[in-house]
Amino acid sequence: MNSANKIIKYQVITIGTLDSSLVHPREVFKAAIENNSANIILVHNHPSGNPEPSNEDIKITRRLVEAGNFMDIKVFDHIIIAGNFYTSLVEKRLI
Numbered sequence: 001m002n003s004a005n006k007i008i009k010y011q012v013i014t015i016g017t018l019d020s021s022l023v024h025p026r027e028v029f030k031a032a033i034e035n036n037s038a039n040i041i042l043v044h045n046h047p048s049g050n051p052e053p054s055n056e057d058i059k060i061t062r063r064l065v066e067a068g069n070f071m072d073i074k075v076f077d078h079i080i081i082a083g084n085f086y087t088s089l090v091e092k093r094l095i
Helices: 025-034 055-071
Strands: 039-045 074-082 085-088
Touching: 025 039, 025 055, 039 055, 055 074
Parallel strands: 039 074
Antiparallel strands: 074 085
């Protein structure tokens, strides 16, 4: 997102397996920096159909928020999509 909170690019950072995905702040913020992003929204899916965040989802989100704060790139939200349902970590006040 740019400084006016308009989406400037959608980018796939990683593709996981059936039950896991490796995410590292370096790859997430590399894309944000290359695109001159002021803010980012993280999105991933849960093939299980359960949109609730796992402990690992919460842990990596907090790590990404911390890394973003250091670089002055705000993580606006982390959205988990599962079938026709979703969970926003901001709405759940986990960010």
